[in-house]
Amino acid sequence: MEGAAEKVKPFKFVLLSMIPFLFLSGCFGKAELEQQAYVVVLGLDKADDNLVKVTFQIANPEVGSTGGGAAPTEPPSDIISFTASDILSAKELANSVVPRRLDFGHLQTIIIGEELAKTKLFHHIIASSIVDPEMRRETNLIVSKEKASDFIHANKPKLETRPHKFYAFMKQRWRDTGFAPYSNLNRYFQRLSSELFLSIYATTDKNETVSKNEVDYEPGQIPQKSGDPVQMIGSAVFKNGKMVGSLTGKETRIALFLRHKALNHTFVESFPDPVNDKYRITLRMTKPTKTRVKINTKKTPAEVKVTIPIRLQVFSNPSLVNYPTNPANQKKLRKSIKENLEKETMDFIKRTQEEFQSEPFLWYLEARRTFWTMPDYKNYDWEKKYQTAKVDVNYDVTIESFGEQLKPADIDKPGRD
Known part of the structure; x- marks a missing residue:
């Protein structure tokens, strides 16, 4: 009997050592890359009847990458808008048009139209979207003077093929110059109670003025000739989840100081x-x-x-x-x-x-x-x-x-x- 028990021990050891592989080698949540549509920019605009117009800018992974020669005529991204009650329902509705599953895993930027930002609806929309685990709190928040959908369509940077790279590089410039604050979803939720939250302010519409102080501008006022249409300078001021005003680049720098x-x-x-x-x-x-x-x-x-x-x-x-x-x-x-x-x-x-x-x-x-x-x-x-x-x-x-x-x-x- 003792000899039989000794033979069983190695078998039990092998059996127990194989149990972790049942959990580590599974493919239950796998998703093929070619089946995903990666949203890199999200736009929010006010619509009628407490609805929101959601704009998705979906990146084309074949353009601007090392294998980009295979698709030289394809656009770098696709922009599509839906009107729904919130972001998540618009995301679900988009799958009736987009053949690939929309994914927020690479979402880095949310553009909010100023008209929506000045209403209480904005906070309700953005707060309810956090239940989606793909909505990361380090996502940048930018307020546009015009509609967010118009801003996304007009933003065609000449030096960046992939749309998400433009915002990634601009994020570093904001930290270098202090023309705009460093704002994201996490900071927004931290500063909801009484204190002011400063968000990045931008536009593609021009209303040029000339000032002796090169930082005393709001977006659209910089005397610019040619180049990219987007100007990002100054801040949109939020109080209790609602935009209540704006700051120039100079005032934004003072606030950071x-x-x-x-x-x-x-x-x-x-x-x-x-x-x-x-x-x-x-x-x-x-x-x-x-x-x-x-x-x-x-x-x-x-x-x-x-x-x-x-x-x-x-x-x-x-x-x-x-x-x-x-x-x-x-x-x-x-x-x-x-x-x-x-x-x-x-x-x-x-x-x-x-x-x-x-x-x-x-x-x-x-x-x-x-x-x-x-x-x-x-x-x-x-x-x-x-x-x-x-x-x-x-x-x-x-x-x-x-x-x-x-x-x-x-x-x-x-x-x-």
């Missing part, structure tokens, strides 16, 4: 020349450390003290005023930039207090730390207290360099030695 921790740390911008006001000086501004925010909720009104460290590098000096070797001129330049930044910042803060009656600077996180419990913080009502808060902003400005030249070159005049 005022946050304790921001993704953008380097900007290039021009300022009036304090010695010769006919010209502007172009500088690179860097923020070496975090913005320091101190909030006193014990006082009435509440006090907010903000210190923003700024380091400056002079890039361009068209007036040829001697700043590199003249300490008096350097002092004038530093003072002028400091006063300019502080005035623009205080004007913008006043606008948020009076017009939006809330703040997009994430200061509520600092105010919340001054209370022991969440009920105490909620009873304090930071949103209401912010409207009358006394805010003091100080830019700690330091000029690091004036370029490689020690002194700006001047033109020799006839008769000069």
Whole structure:
């Protein structure tokens, strides 16, 4: 009997070791690539009777890839729209037209028409779509001035064959320039309660204006000739899930500066020349450390003290005023930039207090730390207290360099030695 038991042990071991393969080698959820239609851009527009017009931009995987030579005449994507009660029902309805199964696994961008964004319906539509596991929370949110369907049809970037690449590259540019905020579904749901949420603002319609400050534009106002039709600059402002206004590129940069921790740390911008006001000086501004925010909720009104460290590098000096070797001129330049930044910042803060009656600077996180419990913080009502808060902003400005030249070159005049 003992010998028979010893022979059974190896058999049991082999049998037990094969059980995991029953779960690891299955093909229950397999899906062939050629059977999938990958939606890379989703558009949402307002329709009648609380319905929504959903636009799908479906990528053609054979165009723009390494094997793209097999389909040289095919378009890079297909754009199709449906009117339904929500996104998921429109997705199901699309399968009556599209022969492949629609897949949101590669969805990176959602375009919202401004008309829809200004209604309560938008939040109901976007919140109900999260039940689909394919809707990822890192998906970018962009508000278009025109209808989202018109925006998607008009956006034909010349340098990018595949449509999703355009938005992927623009996402990096937003972080580099600070012209637009970094906005996605996750940040939207985080900032639904009272505080302002900033979304990327864009358009393909042009209403060109010329401003001395190259960042003081909204989308469509940039004086552009030829090139891609899309302009993305500034922010769409959301409060309680509804768009309530917009910011220029300049105001968006200020909002990012005022946050304790921001993704953008380097900007290039021009300022009036304090010695010769006919010209502007172009500088690179860097923020070496975090913005320091101190909030006193014990006082009435509440006090907010903000210190923003700024380091400056002079890039361009068209007036040829001697700043590199003249300490008096350097002092004038530093003072002028400091006063300019502080005035623009205080004007913008006043606008948020009076017009939006809330703040997009994430200061509520600092105010919340001054209370022991969440009920105490909620009873304090930071949103209401912010409207009358006394805010003091100080830019700690330091000029690091004036370029490689020690002194700006001047033109020799006839008769000069």
